[in-house]
Amino acid sequence: MDRVVKAIGSGTANVDPENPFALVPYLIFEAADADIRVHLDDPSFAPSLAWKLRAMHHVATGIKQLHGADIVHQDLKPSNVLVFYTNRLLSISKVADLGRAFRSGYPSPYDEQLWAGDRNYAPPEVLYSFVDPDWAKRRIACDLYMLGGLLSFLFTQTTSIATLLHSLPLQFWPGNWAGTYDDVLPYLSNAFSVSIGGFAEALPTKLRQDLVPVFDQLCHPDPRKRGFPGVAMNRNALEKYLSKFDLIAARAAAGRYQ
Amino acid sequence: MRQPVDTNNMAAFLEDRNRNVIPRWRDFRSTVELGELNASAPTIDHTDAVPDLSSVLDDWQKHKTVSFAGDLISAALVSGNVMVAREASEFVITLADNVSPSLRSLARRVLDLDSTSSLDTGGHFDLSNINAFRPSPEIANIRKRLVEYPSNAILWVDLAYFYAIRGSIERAERAIRIALNLAPANRFVLRSAARFFIHRDRVDIAHDLIRRAPGYKTDPWLVAAEIAVAMSAERTPWATKDAFALLGDDKFATHHLSELSSALGTLEFRNGRANKAKKLLRRSLIQATDNSLAQAQWISLSMNGLSTEMTGELSQIPRPYEANAGNAYVKGDWERSLQAALQWLEDQPFSSRPASMAVYLAAVIFENFSQAEQITNFGLIANPREHGLHISLAYCYASTGRFEKAIAELAMIDKSTADEWVHAAVDANFGLVAFRQGRSDEGRSHYAEAVRKAGLLRDKRTQVSALIHWASEEATLHNNMAEHLLVEAREVAKGASGSDIPFLLTRLAGKIAKENK
Numbered sequence: 001m002d003r004v005v006k007a008i009g010s011g012t013a014n015v016d017p018e019n020p021f022a023l024v025p026y027l028i029f030e031a032a033d034a035d036i037r038v039h040l041d042d043p044s045f046a047p048s049l050a051w052k053l054r055a056m057h058h059v060a061t062g063i064k065q066l067h068g069a070d071i072v073h074q075d076l077k078p079s080n081v082l083v084f085y086t087n088r089l090l091s092i093s094k095v096a097d098l099g100r101a102f103r104s105g106y107p108s109p110y111d112e113q114l115w116a117g118d119r120n121y122a123p124p125e126v127l128y129s130f131v132d133p134d135w136a137k138r139r140i141a142c143d144l145y146m147l148g149g150l151l152s153f154l155f156t157q158t159t160s161i162a163t164l165l166h167s168l169p170l171q172f173w174p175g176n177w178a179g180t181y182d183d184v185l186p187y188l189s190n191a192f193s194v195s196i197g198g199f200a201e202a203l204p205t206k207l208r209q210d211l212v213p214v215f216d217q218l219c220h221p222d223p224r225k226r227g228f229p230g231v232a233m234n235r236n237a238l239e240k241y242l243s244k245f246d247l248i249a250a251r252a253a254a255g256r257y258q
Numbered sequence: 259m260r261q262p263v264d265t266n267n268m269a270a271f272l273e274d275r276n277r278n279v280i281p282r283w284r285d286f287r288s289t290v291e292l293g294e295l296n297a298s299a300p301t302i303d304h305t306d307a308v309p310d311l312s313s314v315l316d317d318w319q320k321h322k323t324v325s326f327a328g329d330l331i332s333a334a335l336v337s338g339n340v341m342v343a344r345e346a347s348e349f350v351i352t353l354a355d356n357v358s359p360s361l362r363s364l365a366r367r368v369l370d371l372d373s374t375s376s377l378d379t380g381g382h383f384d385l386s387n388i389n390a391f392r393p394s395p396e397i398a399n400i401r402k403r404l405v406e407y408p409s410n411a412i413l414w415v416d417l418a419y420f421y422a423i424r425g426s427i428e429r430a431e432r433a434i435r436i437a438l439n440l441a442p443a444n445r446f447v448l449r450s451a452a453r454f455f456i457h458r459d460r461v462d463i464a465h466d467l468i469r470r471a472p473g474y475k476t477d478p479w480l481v482a483a484e485i486a487v488a489m490s491a492e493r494t495p496w497a498t499k500d501a502f503a504l505l506g507d508d509k510f511a512t513h514h515l516s517e518l519s520s521a522l523g524t525l526e527f528r529n530g531r532a533n534k535a536k537k538l539l540r541r542s543l544i545q546a547t548d549n550s551l552a553q554a555q556w557i558s559l560s561m562n563g564l565s566t567e568m569t570g571e572l573s574q575i576p577r578p579y580e581a582n583a584g585n586a587y588v589k590g591d592w593e594r595s596l597q598a599a600l601q602w603l604e605d606q607p608f609s610s611r612p613a614s615m616a617v618y619l620a621a622v623i624f625e626n627f628s629q630a631e632q633i634t635n636f637g638l639i640a641n642p643r644e645h646g647l648h649i650s651l652a653y654c655y656a657s658t659g660r661f662e663k664a665i666a667e668l669a670m671i672d673k674s675t676a677d678e679w680v681h682a683a684v685d686a687n688f689g690l691v692a693f694r695q696g697r698s699d700e701g702r703s704h705y706a707e708a709v710r711k712a713g714l715l716r717d718k719r720t721q722v723s724a725l726i727h728w729a730s731e732e733a734t735l736h737n738n739m740a741e742h743l744l745v746e747a748r749e750v751a752k753g754a755s756g757s758d759i760p761f762l763l764t765r766l767a768g769k770i771a772k773e774n775k
Binding site: 155163189194 | 286290291293295296297298309310311313314317321323324325326327328329331332333335336337338357358359360361363364367403406407409410411412413440441443444446447
């Protein structure tokens with residue numbers, strides 16, 4: 001799992017010398033150089049197109065590695081992507097914070113919650129309490145959505161759920177909608193078509209035909225239609241995107257999108 | 259109410275027996291703003307916890323760069339707590355074009371810089387602005403978006419709407435059918451599609467697609483549409499029992515029941531149960547839609563004790579143009595009636611009824627033939643086979659000395675498919691052309707034929723209109739025929755309805771007196 005931040009130590013520490021029972025468990029992770037937001041705004045670095053696409057490849061790889069171990073992350077957001085510099089020109093992005101992750105067969109305190117992660121980055125179906133009875137499909141669809149949210153953030157500095165709701169009339173927002181998720185989906189699809197336009201606008205023209213479909217597939221408001229066409233929603237759901245991000249990043253590095 | 263048609267300008271603008279509370283068809287944005295797509299039932303709180311913004315807020319305050327601003331603004335918008343993102347949004351606005359359009363747009367929303375409303379049409383309708391042969395920016399924009407995202411049913415409906423306005427009926431139907439395939443149970447799609455097929459003269463399809471929609475019986479807006487469309491199709495409504503159950507159920511907010519109550523009121527009115535109808539129609543006026551208001555206004559002409567005066571709550575209804583036009587017409591306030599009819603046309607630009615009413619008022623009441631011609635040409639874009647509009651155009655041409663064009667326009671009317679009144683109208687217009695070309699005997703013969711046909715139809719209103727126009731032509735020839743025709747017209751008018759008839763008779767009497775001096 002070389003694209004997931006590693007825990008290198010653990011233990012308990014006494015935080016109150018007067019009280020021998022004041023023990024706090026801790027985990028020590030490998031030290032990152034920055035979270036991805038710091039890196040994106042670093043004026044001395046100015047991340048290139050190729051860097052952003054490579055970062056997406058790294059993060060997608062991390063999520064895929066977790067899925068391979070039957071773990072779904074559920075809380076992928078910009079602050080949970082850390083950057084490790086190998087040198088001034090090379091860096092690796094890794095997925096961090098598995099505090100809200102779910103692993104099949106390993107009970108966790110959040111198992112009973114419909115959504116364990118940060119609601120401000122959650123996929124739309126979560127906000128409308130739409131639950132796919134198949135947990136694997138449901139949770140992997142969420143990870144795909146949040147990966148798309150990160151893609152949106154890298155290019156527009158906004159999350160996909162925010163741009164979706166921004167384009168949605170208030171009548172149809174989760175707190176105002178009394179109908180079913182299927183009833184609201186046509187309106188979400190309409191709003192999504194607007195946010196796709198906003199995403200496309202932030203890309204170099206030549207990159208649009210390669211990257212817009214990826215955003216469309218990852219962030220589709222209907223979780224049943226999310227993901228690479230024809231690929232089942234299972235631990236391999238990200239396979240195609242790894243190749244896709246790898247290819248696009250290589251093309252970008254070769255200046256194909258200039 | 260009798261149909262205020264005119265033999266020279268047969269404007270069927272208030273359909274006599276057939277007005278129903280058929281769904282309005284507007285673009286998606288307007289429909290949303292008018293509240294017709296709101297959830298009918300009480301809302302469900304989907305949140306199980308208040309989203310925490312402290313972490314992104316701390317990060318923003320520590321770094322104050324664009325990514326942290328974007329992260330905070332995005333999270334704040336989703337959580338509904340935009341106040342915490344004001345500083346970050348102001349920061350983003352100062353960066354101008356150095357941030358993505360999406361982020362700028364979110365920041366503007368947080369700062370409330372983009373509030374707009376389309377509850378009113380604006381009232382600045384430029385009829386010459388829409389031209390069937392000029393590229394449509396709306397259509398181009400929608401098509402571009404559909405290329406990127408073709409599974410957007412809402413956008414397909416909007417595309418159909420703009421095609422319908424421009425008379426591209428086949429393209430509009432294709433777009434509507436795609437929308438129906440994508441979202442066969444959606445209220446906006448179904449109501450728009452029903453209205454489209456009525457425009458297409460396929461009321462049967464309009465009714466079938468609603469009654470076959472899954473779960474429509476639980477949505478008061480769709481049940482209202484089903485009943486109204488069934489009445490238009492002269493079918494028995496399928497959902498009457500469910501409709502009364504929905505009305506009796508207190509789980510719906512009043513606004514959502516307005517058109518349902520109106521549809522049931524109309525049904526009871528048709529069935530001769532006046533008291534029940536009145537009760538239901540009064541209920542339909544509580545938090546009413548403009549459509550319910552227009553329906554009540556139309557029925558009130560045949561029913562005592564049903565007021566649609568635009569006072570109190572009724573004065574707050576957005577886009578009440580049809581009712582305003584009707585009310586002003588009944589009172590003989592022609593200026594207001596024409597103004598409201600034009601607003602109604604702007605609101606429903608694909609519909610022939612507002613165009614017909616505006617044309618009638620402009621041409622016959624105001625004798626403003628250039629305005630009438632412009633309105634008619636506009637109406638014909640979306641309704642190229644509307645006989646009444648062709649007759650109106652012929653009337654405008656004949657009244658302004660363009661006789662060849664008038665005859666050509668009348669020749670375009672396929673009488674084999676036309677209603678009976680059209681035959682009388684065509685005769686009357688040939689009579690007008692003949693008189694203006696100096697062939698008085700031929701003109702008399704055509705007008706007499708028009709009067710005879712209207713008489714056979716027992717259509718007093720049409721008959722009196724033919725007599726008025728005939729007399730008006732005779733008056734210019736200074737013979738005593740005009741006075742005889744005026745007497746006859748006054749006699750026939752006793753059995754005719756329409757507040758314009760007394761006005762036209764008075765104006766005719768003045769003209770005869772003036773010509774005889």
